[in-house]
Amino acid sequence: MNGVIPLWKPKGMTSHDCVSRIRQIFKTKKVGHTGTLDPDAEGVLPICVGKATKIASLLTLNNKEYEAEISLGQSTTTEDLAGEIVEKKNVDQSFTIDECESVLSGFQGWITQVPPMYSAIRVDGKRLYEYAREGIEVERPSRQVNIYEIKMLSDELTWYNDCDVRFNFKVACSSGTYIRTLCVDIGHKLGYPAHMSRLIRTQAGDFPIDQTVTFEELEQSKAESLISLADVLTLPSYTISPDEEYRFRHGQVLELPEELEDVSTFKVITESNELIAVYQHHPSKVGKMKPYKVF
Incomplete structure (x- = not known):
């Protein structure tokens, strides 16, 4: 399972406690949070599961x-x-x-x-x-x-x-x-x-309080609580055809499409809305783009 859980962190638990419990619920070690909340605090704590841990650093920077x-x-x-x-x-x-x-x-x-x-x-x-x-x-x-x-x-x-x-x-x-x-x-x-x-x-970022789920709700319907990687990243998107997938999945340096010249960082998604990678302008090669993250 891959995605982000907009968790409601209860009082009395550390952010690491929340990660540990979700590891047990989803039976995976690939879990991480996106910004510490103190034990006595409560509220929105987005949790990344599976491949979503690769975008945790991007979500941590959110307001x-x-x-x-x-x-x-x-x-x-x-x-x-x-x-x-x-x-x-x-x-x-x-x-x-x-x-x-x-x-x-x-x-x-x-x-x-x-x-x-x-x-x-x-x-x-x-x-x-x-x-x-x-x-x-x-x-x-x-x-x-x-x-x-x-x-x-x-x-x-x-x-x-x-x-x-x-x-x-x-x-x-x-x-x-x-x-x-x-x-x-x-x-x-x-x-x-x-x-x-x-x-x-x-x-936290695009996750308001009314979209959060509790641990009890997670236990009952864990799969339904996951938000896909493509939906969670609010970056501008670039949709690719099946013929282009191989190059993006392998993180190749590619020509920058004209429509992305004014966009510094963007998500690359398939026609079925699967997140393949996050790309950005190449820092030294004009007119080229390079991968920031590949999934």
């Missing part, structure tokens, strides 16, 4: 949408509820939701983030969370991410106590954005330590 809850008044080691509290500050009783909304709007556009210590990014060949577990603080490379939209969802603040004041917001962002870190940075702008207290990924 994401989230609904998040931020808690003002406390910061934690992990920047979310799972960590230990490292700083506390009482929130002023006169603090309003309007102040929060004003600060939120300032985060739209390109921003700089420093990834959290508890993350899977590698520094000198070692993942940051490995350093963090050893109590070692290392310099983390900053990154540019794009916040396409950020919008307040709460009408008012929720006061649990003077150092736990929460509100909800929605964000659409580029791949690689840490919502935990975004919450911490929002809190900093508001003048308070903060952490992320809840997260739901509502969309």
Whole structure:
């Protein structure tokens, strides 16, 4: 079986846990996810099965949408509820939701983030969370991410106590954005330590929340849950005849058709909508195209 499953990841499972369970359901080792969701988060997690694992890197780069809850008044080691509290500050009783909304709007556009210590990014060949577990603080490379939209969802603040004041917001962002870190940075702008207290990924690329399937649904109708490789890739398509299949299946460098001169990367499909390859313009041979991935 080959295709992509728009999985609904439940709270309490790691992304790797989800991969392991799908390996059991589909009885194959060729399974991979397209963008980690923290154990306490839930939501859309596209899973690649079979030959679809070859396009996982393409799907990982897709934009994401989230609904998040931020808690003002406390910061934690992990920047979310799972960590230990490292700083506390009482929130002023006169603090309003309007102040929060004003600060939120300032985060739209390109921003700089420093990834959290508890993350899977590698520094000198070692993942940051490995350093963090050893109590070692290392310099983390900053990154540019794009916040396409950020919008307040709460009408008012929720006061649990003077150092736990929460509100909800929605964000659409580029791949690689840490919502935990975004919450911490929002809190900093508001003048308070903060952490992320809840997260739901509502969309990953072209997979919205209403197209997801649960593990229970997968167990009942696994084949029906798979979306084909040709349908999952939203790249421009180039349909080939049966006579052309051999050259594309073997990844030959070929003449670039005139209709694709303005398209840098495209999917090659058969007349029966089977994905054969992903091709791109040749970097050094004008008028030629070369394979990026062959299936």
